[in-house]
Amino acid sequence: xxxxxxxxxxxxxxxxxxxxxxxxxxxxxxxxxxxxxxxxxxxxxxxxxxxxxxxxxxxxxxxxxxxxxxxxxxxxxxxxxxxxxxxxxxxxxxxxxxxxxxxxxxxxxxxxxxxxxxxxxxxxxxxxxxxxxxxxxxxxxxxxxxxxxxxxxxxxxxxxxxxxxxxxxxxxxxxxxxxxxxxxxxxxxxxxxxxxxxxxxxxxxxxxxxxxxxxxxxxxxxxxxxxxxxxxxxxxxxxxxxxxxxxxxxxxxxxxxxxxxxxxxxxxxxxxxxxxxxxxxxxxxxxxxxxxxxxxxxxxxxxxxxxxxxxxxxxxxxxxxxxxxxx
Amino acid sequence: xxxxxxxxxxxxxxxxxxxxxxxxxxxxxxxxxxxxxxxxxxxxxxxxxxxxxxxxxxxxxxxxxxxxxxxxxxxxxxxxxxxxxxxxxxxxxxxxxxxxxxxxxxxxxxxxxxxxxxxxxxxxxxxxxxxxxxxxxxxxxxxxxxxxxxxxxxxxxxxxxxxxxxxxxxxxxxxxxxxxxxxxxxxxxxxxxxxxxxxxxxxxxxxxxxxxxxxxxxxxxxxxxxxxxxxxxxxxxxxxxxxxxxxxxxxxxxxxxxxxxxxxxxxxxxxxxxxxxxxxxxxxxxxxxxxxxxxxxxxxxxxxxx
Numbered sequence: 001x002x003x004x005x006x007x008x009x010x011x012x013x014x015x016x017x018x019x020x021x022x023x024x025x026x027x028x029x030x031x032x033x034x035x036x037x038x039x040x041x042x043x044x045x046x047x048x049x050x051x052x053x054x055x056x057x058x059x060x061x062x063x064x065x066x067x068x069x070x071x072x073x074x075x076x077x078x079x080x081x082x083x084x085x086x087x088x089x090x091x092x093x094x095x096x097x098x099x100x101x102x103x104x105x106x107x108x109x110x111x112x113x114x115x116x117x118x119x120x121x122x123x124x125x126x127x128x129x130x131x132x133x134x135x136x137x138x139x140x141x142x143x144x145x146x147x148x149x150x151x152x153x154x155x156x157x158x159x160x161x162x163x164x165x166x167x168x169x170x171x172x173x174x175x176x177x178x179x180x181x182x183x184x185x186x187x188x189x190x191x192x193x194x195x196x197x198x199x200x201x202x203x204x205x206x207x208x209x210x211x212x213x214x215x216x217x218x219x220x221x222x223x224x225x226x227x228x229x230x231x232x233x234x235x236x237x238x239x240x241x242x243x244x245x246x247x248x249x250x251x252x253x254x255x256x257x258x259x260x261x262x263x264x265x266x267x268x269x270x271x272x273x274x275x276x277x278x279x280x281x282x283x284x285x286x287x288x289x290x291x292x293x294x295x296x297x298x299x300x301x302x303x304x305x306x307x308x309x310x311x312x313x314x315x316x317x318x319x320x321x322x323x324x325x326x327x
Numbered sequence: 328x329x330x331x332x333x334x335x336x337x338x339x340x341x342x343x344x345x346x347x348x349x350x351x352x353x354x355x356x357x358x359x360x361x362x363x364x365x366x367x368x369x370x371x372x373x374x375x376x377x378x379x380x381x382x383x384x385x386x387x388x389x390x391x392x393x394x395x396x397x398x399x400x401x402x403x404x405x406x407x408x409x410x411x412x413x414x415x416x417x418x419x420x421x422x423x424x425x426x427x428x429x430x431x432x433x434x435x436x437x438x439x440x441x442x443x444x445x446x447x448x449x450x451x452x453x454x455x456x457x458x459x460x461x462x463x464x465x466x467x468x469x470x471x472x473x474x475x476x477x478x479x480x481x482x483x484x485x486x487x488x489x490x491x492x493x494x495x496x497x498x499x500x501x502x503x504x505x506x507x508x509x510x511x512x513x514x515x516x517x518x519x520x521x522x523x524x525x526x527x528x529x530x531x532x533x534x535x536x537x538x539x540x541x542x543x544x545x546x547x548x549x550x551x552x553x554x555x556x557x558x559x560x561x562x563x564x565x566x567x568x569x570x571x572x573x574x575x576x577x578x579x580x581x582x583x584x585x586x587x588x589x590x591x592x593x594x595x596x597x598x599x600x601x602x603x604x605x606x607x608x609x610x611x612x613x614x615x616x617x618x619x620x621x622x623x624x625x626x627x628x629x630x631x632x633x
Contacts, residue, residue, distance in 0.1 A: 057421045119618055122625045126364050126420055126564055130556045131621060134614050137553050141610035147603055254553065258366075258428045265425055295440050301432030308426045309414055 002320045008186070008273035015276065016179055023172040031171040032243070033287060037279045038178040039239045044263035044275030045185050046232025051261070052270030053193055054225040055205035056121075060132030061260050063139055064230040066252035067112055068105035068237025070143065073155040073247035075101055080158060098163040098177070101238055109234025110227050117226040121219055133254055140252035154248025161242055168242075178239050182276070185232055190272045192228075201225050233260075262304060268314030277315045331465050336586050337579065342471045344578025345478025349533035350555040351562070351570040352485055353526025359565030360501045360522050361416050366427040367407065368530050368555065369548025370434035375400040375531025376538035376547060377438055380447040389452040393535050400531020401524040403434075408523040413516065431549075439545045446542035449535070474536055481529065482571055489567065498522060502565070554581070557613055561620045563630025572628060577613050584612035 002010075015034060022030035043065055050056040078085045078094025085092050095101060120131045144152045160168045168174045192198045203211040204218035211218055241247045250256070259282070266281050267274030285303070289296035311318060354368050378399035383392030407430060415423045451470045458466040489495035497518055500508040509515040534548065541547070558577050562569025589605025596604070620628060 051421075057424065059424060119622065123621060126358065127560060127621070127626065129364065129420060129424060130560045131617070133553065134557055134560070134617055138611045138614035142607055145603070145606045145610050254549070258424075261421070261425060262428070265421070269421075295436045297432040298436040298440070301429040301436070304429035304432070305411060305426055308418075308422050308429065309411070312422075 004271070004273070004316075004320050007316065007320050008190075011273050011276050011280075012183060012186075015280065019172060019175045019179070028171045031175050033283055035171070035175045035178050035243055037276070037283045038175065038182045039236050039243060040260075040263060040282065041276040041279035042178070042182045042185055042239065043233045043236035044260050044267070044279055045182070045189055046229050046236060047260045048229075048264050048270065048275050049189055049192065049232070050226050050229035051264055052274070053189075053198055053201050053205070054222050054229075056222060056226060056229075057129050057261075058120075058132045058226070058229070059129045059254070059257050059261065060116075060134070060136035061230070061233050062252050062254065062256035063116070063132075063136035064109040064113065064233035065237035065240065065256060065260070066136070066139060066143070066247075066249075067109050068234035068239075069241035069247040069251040070149070070155075070237075071105040071108050071234070072101050072161070072238040072241040073157060074149060075104060076157045076161055077149065077155055096159070096161045098161045098168065098242070101161060101242075102235055105234045105238035106231045109237075110231040113227040113230030114223075117223045117230075121222050121226065133257065136252055136254060136257055140249050140254075143249040143252060150248070152249060154246055154250075157241070157245045157247075160245055174243070178243075181235065181239070185235075186272055186276070193270075193272070197221070197224070266304075266307060266314055268316030271314070271316040271320075274314055274316045281315065331463070332586070334461075334463070334465055335467060336582055338467055338471065338475070340579035340582035341575065342475050342478075342578070343582055344575040345475055345482070346533050346537050347551070347554055347558050347578055348478055348482060348571050348574035349529045349536075350551055351558040351574050352482075352567055353529040354555055355559045355562070355565055355567060355570045356498075357523060357526045358559070359567075360498055361519055363412065363416060364420055364423050364427070365412070365526075366424060366552065367430035367434060368526070369552030370431050371400045371404055371527040371530040372534035372548040372551055373434065373438060373545065374403045375534035376449070376543045377442060377447065377534075378531070379535035379538055380449040380543040381442075383449055384447070389450070389455075389539070392449065393532070396531045396535035397528045400534070401528040403531075404527020405520055405524040408520045412523060413519070416519070435545050442545075444545065446544035449538045449543055451539045470540065477532075477536065481532070485567060494521070554613070557617050559627070561617055561627055563624075563627030566627070566629040569627055569629030576616065580613050580616050581609075584609035588612070 015037060019031050019034040022028070022034065043061070046064070047058065047061045050058050050061075074085065075094050076096055079096045080094070083094070085094055116132070116135050120128055120135065123131055143149070149155050160174065162168055163177060166173045166177065168177070200211065200216050201221045204216060204221045208218045237251060240251070263275055263278035263282055265278070267276065267278030285300055286296065289299050293299075307314065313321065350368065350372060354365060357363055357365050357368075375396035379392035379396040382395035383389050386392075411426060411430065415426055455470045455473055457469060459469045459472065461467055489498060497508060497513055500513070501515065501518055501522075505515055533551075537551075538547075554577060558573040559570055561576060562571070562573030585606070588609045589602045592601035592605045595601070624630070
């Protein structure tokens with residue numbers, strides 16, 4: 001039995017330690033893997049707010065991940081071609097500055113999450129799963145046919161965007177940025193879970209009728225959770241695009257939505273550190289099984305099946321079980 | 328825009344619609360009876376197509392290929408029902424989504440392992456290839472007409488099975504009250520396996536039939552699966568009639584939108600812009616349709632009111 005706080009700090013220390021060790025021994029590929037873990041964990045931490053705290057099984061979070069990616073891609077594309085971005089009413093210049101791009105990614109994702117959430121939250125259960133999936137697919141097909149930004153081929157960004165005072169081309173410095181953002185988001189989601197809002201959201205998940213009877217509006221709580229969740233996934237998308245220096249419609253793909261859920265479940269639903277554990281395990285499986293066999297996804301599938309059928313609390317649940325039965 | 332083009336496109340839309348119906352009917356039946364959301368349904372479609380292509384390739388007989396598709400998909404369906412799916416009926420939707428997502432990975436990579444990454448090809452039988460001339464002088468591929476016929480026949484058959492046979496009575500009873508029919512002596516777990524295998528066979532049939540006009544490759548089931556989801560969300564989950572209406576709506580919207588939206592925008596802007604705006608909007612049209620239906624009726628056109 002390990003306390004959750006100790007476990008969380010331990011896991012983050014391991015992730016940071018691996019990257020630092022790789023930097024010391026000059027292994028940039030390992031740093032890239034660690035960066036991938038941090039970014040995927042960030043996206044999954046976003047999803048965990050909707051899925052874990054709110055009980056909203058969104059099968060379309062790739063929508064926000066992709067939006068963040070395309071915000072980065074489009075802004076950087078206009079900056080590298082020195083063309084203004086025409087927004088209809090006014091024009092803005094492209095930018096290669098990470099803080100501006102992050103701000104835009106978060107804003108755009110949150111703005112899109114409002115109508116999507118309003119529509120999707122009218123439904124529940126399977127309908128919610130499918131309508132979120134459908135919204136992500138809508139953007140997927142839209143970007144495929146949107147030839148101005150590469151269409152099906154995607155969009156390449158030649159140089160990684162900059163951050164004031166840092167050299168983002170250095171793998172460990174870029175990792176540091178992603179890691180810091182991850183820590184901030186995890187800290188915020190831990191705060192959120194204990195806040196009056198988080199408790200009300202949990203109440204709306206466990207007993208919507210009772211929550212409503214004491215004066216909460218479950219719909220509004222869920223909508224706010226969905227928007228926050230989408231905004232974080234959007235931020236992760238912008239980072240992911242910067243990691244690969246490439247965006248493509250695949251970022252909106254339903255495989256990605258599925259993988260994000262897998263990360264949350266692997267780690268443990270509604271556990272603060274769950275997404276990091278899940279993302280770490282996923283990237284390690286992908287890397288090591290990928291070396292052994294070309295068909296590593298078979299084994300990923302089988303492992304997933306075993307976890308779903310036999311280890312309901314995910315990895316964090318195995319190491320640090322909840323004292324009460326209430327999730 | 329000639330009348331002939333319009334009629335051709337409507338026929339294409341109906342053909343897509345009836346094939347979507349084969350997929351959606353199984354999905355909606357499985358959800359209605361067992362309360363299970365099955366993402367791996369697209370994998371069963373793929374299994375059917377590969378079985379048909381492999382058997383037709385060896386024997387040279389399209390008909391044997393179809394039989395192989397039905398058998399292989401039903402067997403694969405029954406196998407996963409007994410080993411995995413059965414444990415998920417009481418689980419929540421999140422577990423079902425994950426477990427069936429895991430099954431997709433296993434199926435897709437397994438098929439890639441056996442058949443390789445290159446697409447297989449399934450030829451249309453000679454007797455069904457080539458165009459026919461419809462009244463009004465419209466030339467239309469015979470095979471596509473046959474697909475429409477098969478889809479409608481399967482739809483009628485399903486209706487007969489569910490409304491007029493003993494098995495159908497049990498399926499409907501299972502939808503309403505599983506404890507009660509188990510208490511009345513119906514072997515509920517066998518009934519579930521049977522329903523799942525039936526849904527799988529329909530998906531396999533659709534895969535084989537469509538495999539002859541597209542290439543047979545890994546991942547072919549996924550776009551169809553998502554369209555089938557849209558269909559059952561529009562039609563109302565659990566309703567076969569809803570699946571049929573939804574499938575035709577989606578098939579027609581998808582096909583007609585792709586042709587007429589660019590033409591429609593051509594009335595206002597120059598052809599290049601019209602084509603790109605029209606194509607972008609056409610690719611989103613069915614999702615807009617779904618959104619409109621859900622705003623109007625959150626449980627779909629024929630869904631049960633919560």
